[in-house]
Amino acid sequence: MASRWQGPALVVLRTLVGWHFLYEGYYKLALPGWSPAGAPLPAWSAAGYLRAATGPFAAGFHALAGSAAAQWIDVAIPIALIAIGLSLILGLFTTRGCQGAALLLALFYVAAIPFDGVPQAGVEGTYLIVNKTLIELAAVVVLLTSRTGTIAGLDLLRQRNVKA
Amino acid sequence: MHLTPEEQATGRRNFLRAIAGVPVVAGLGAAALARGPITGGPVRVGYIGVGGEGRVLLGGTDPAYARVVAMADINPAQLALADAVLEKGGHTTKAVHYAEWREMIQKESLEGVVIATPLWSHADIVVGCLEAGLHVLCEKMMAWDVAGAERMRATARRTRKILEIGYQRNYNAVYQAAWEGIVKAGVLGDVFLARLAWHRNGNWRRHGEPPAANYDPSAWGYPTWEHLLNWRLYKKYSRGLLAELASHQVNISNWFFGAEPEAVIGTGGIYRFKDGREVDDHIYATFEYPGGRSAVFSTVESNAFERNYEIFYGTKATLLLQGESEAYLFDEATAPGTPAAVAPTGVTVQPKGAGPALTASESRAADAAGRAATSGGATVNADRLAAYKAEVSGFCSAVRAGTPLLCGPDRAIGSAIACITAVEAVAQKARLPIPPPVAQS
Numbered sequence: 001m002a003s004r005w006q007g008p009a010l011v012v013l014r015t016l017v018g019w020h021f022l023y024e025g026y027y028k029l030a031l032p033g034w035s036p037a038g039a040p041l042p043a044w045s046a047a048g049y050l051r052a053a054t055g056p057f058a059a060g061f062h063a064l065a066g067s068a069a070a071q072w073i074d075v076a077i078p079i080a081l082i083a084i085g086l087s088l089i090l091g092l093f094t095t096r097g098c099q100g101a102a103l104l105l106a107l108f109y110v111a112a113i114p115f116d117g118v119p120q121a122g123v124e125g126t127y128l129i130v131n132k133t134l135i136e137l138a139a140v141v142v143l144l145t146s147r148t149g150t151i152a153g154l155d156l157l158r159q160r161n162v163k164a
Numbered sequence: 165m166h167l168t169p170e171e172q173a174t175g176r177r178n179f180l181r182a183i184a185g186v187p188v189v190a191g192l193g194a195a196a197l198a199r200g201p202i203t204g205g206p207v208r209v210g211y212i213g214v215g216g217e218g219r220v221l222l223g224g225t226d227p228a229y230a231r232v233v234a235m236a237d238i239n240p241a242q243l244a245l246a247d248a249v250l251e252k253g254g255h256t257t258k259a260v261h262y263a264e265w266r267e268m269i270q271k272e273s274l275e276g277v278v279i280a281t282p283l284w285s286h287a288d289i290v291v292g293c294l295e296a297g298l299h300v301l302c303e304k305m306m307a308w309d310v311a312g313a314e315r316m317r318a319t320a321r322r323t324r325k326i327l328e329i330g331y332q333r334n335y336n337a338v339y340q341a342a343w344e345g346i347v348k349a350g351v352l353g354d355v356f357l358a359r360l361a362w363h364r365n366g367n368w369r370r371h372g373e374p375p376a377a378n379y380d381p382s383a384w385g386y387p388t389w390e391h392l393l394n395w396r397l398y399k400k401y402s403r404g405l406l407a408e409l410a411s412h413q414v415n416i417s418n419w420f421f422g423a424e425p426e427a428v429i430g431t432g433g434i435y436r437f438k439d440g441r442e443v444d445d446h447i448y449a450t451f452e453y454p455g456g457r458s459a460v461f462s463t464v465e466s467n468a469f470e471r472n473y474e475i476f477y478g479t480k481a482t483l484l485l486q487g488e489s490e491a492y493l494f495d496e497a498t499a500p501g502t503p504a505a506v507a508p509t510g511v512t513v514q515p516k517g518a519g520p521a522l523t524a525s526e527s528r529a530a531d532a533a534g535r536a537a538t539s540g541g542a543t544v545n546a547d548r549l550a551a552y553k554a555e556v557s558g559f560c561s562a563v564r565a566g567t568p569l570l571c572g573p574d575r576a577i578g579s580a581i582a583c584i585t586a587v588e589a590v591a592q593k594a595r596l597p598i599p600p601p602v603a604q605s
Binding site: 027030031032033034035036037038039040041042 | 199200201202203204205206228229558560561562564565567
């Protein structure tokens with residue numbers, strides 16, 4: 001039987017995941033810029049991530065990096081991240097937001113599955129198969145199956161309007 | 165300062181041991197309260213004066229930090245040379261050319277300017293740019309006279325714009341490590357004497373053709389091409405070797421002593437090159453600091469055996485910083501000359517090498533070797549040029565991210581006043597008190 005804190009805890013989890021998505025998207029759009037320590041930060045591009053992809057789908061990601069679609073990916077990813085972030089924070093179209101989040105996280109995960117089990121350059125921690133991207137994906141699946149939009153969020157207003 | 169190989173090895177080892185664990189002061193590390201990226205691309209800068217020194221700074225301008233929108237110089241030949249430096253530095257956009265700096269800052273959308281013009285023009289240009297709302301990186305020395313330096317400092321304060329003075333040693337990792345790991349840490353003990361030497365063997369006079377046969381720089385205050393080409397040799401434009409060389413080193417003794425000199429004793433004259441120049445070719449000056457400390461400066465244009473260095477003699481150890489790239493630390497117990505440190509073979513004579521006889525632009529061996537300073541060259545020079553690059557990048561970071569700078573007007577004015585006073589002391593062969601900077605509220 002679920003505790004009475006389950007609902008609020010799920011909403012908190014949804015908000016945190018939403019903030020993560022929102023800031024990742026904002027940061028990418030904010031570039032080029034400068035770090036607070038005064039170092040220039042170049043414009044963001046998915047190309048580096050795609051080129052560095054490993055695992056069973058690596059060839060597909062590598063091809064994307066060099067394709068004409070690359071420039072669209074650079075625009076679409078930040079916008080999608082922001083849209084998903086707002087959806088999860090506000091609890092608006094929550095199911096769609098969770099689906100989008102799960103899709104992106106799955107793509108991010110399969111592009112760089114940690115098979116080596118040793119620390120990687122530029123990545124904190126040590127992972128084998130399970131990394132934080134996969135855990136966040138699992139968290140989003142939990143949110144998706146919990147319909148947190150019906151606990152708290154603008155989806156509640158939307159549903160009332162539909163009923164009215 | 166010539167050391168035997170054994171002395172060099174010992175000194176280097178001591179220095180490295182002393183600074184071990186000292187993080188290099190990046191100059192860019194700022195405790196910014198704001199988090200997240202600061203928006204904006206490279207800082208839009210204009211260059212005013214792209215002669216030898218200006219082009220060194222231009223070569224140290226990283227396109228990731230700055231976009232050189234425009235350049236102003238009264239000599240069109242310098243602008244053409246500067247274009248090549250920009251291209252070589254990976255700048256993809258061409259800078260617009262101007263003869264007049266005022267026209268440049270009026271017409272272009274700039275955030276900052278880098279000024280490397282003859283000394284006498286610093287104050288007017290810096291104040292004009294600050295008043296126009298621009299941040300300024302101005303090549304040393306700060307100004308031709310104390311009034312000009314004070315005007316620059318007051319204007320920067322009033323306009324709340326950045327004014328950084330280009331003493332590149334402040335951005336040199338060797339000096340930063342020496343300060344943090346040795347001087348500040350008290351490794352030297354009590355220091356009563358510093359020696360500042362800049363010895364060269366050659367003529368400071370430059371030779372060059374005007375950009376056109378009918379080129380006339382009189383509109384800018386230079387009655388002939390010769391006056392522009394050799395402005396450093398004329399009192400109207402220059403303060404001579406004290407401004408061009410000593411001010412670098414006095415800036416370091418001010419830094420390491422944590423004080424400014426109170427008086428200066430000077431002598432010198434035009435002893436070798438009696439060719440119509442107005443500034444001395446041999447100068448000896450002793451700067452007196454509070455607490456019985458002295459910095460003894462000498463510069464000669466008749467012998468390059470000792471090259472240039474700063475030595476701080478402490479009761480516990482001696483620190484030698486040579487040529488902006490070498491550092492040695494000698495414990496008093498094993499210092500050169502003491503029985504433990506004398507090489508078994510006795511006197512060691514070191515060849516002078518095939519280096520330049522005289523630096524053409526005061527402070528860079530790169531020019532003296534006949535190369536453009538931006539062309540790379542020997543490893544020893546690469547370290548110096550890295551300091552220039554850190555200086556320009558630091559200026560841009562300060563403009564965009566508000567990070568602290570290392571040689572603002574409050575610091576730079578100390579060496580300027582000391583060296584300007586020293587010019588008078590040398591002329592009078594006298595001891596003169598050095599006035600403190602005007603207190604600012």
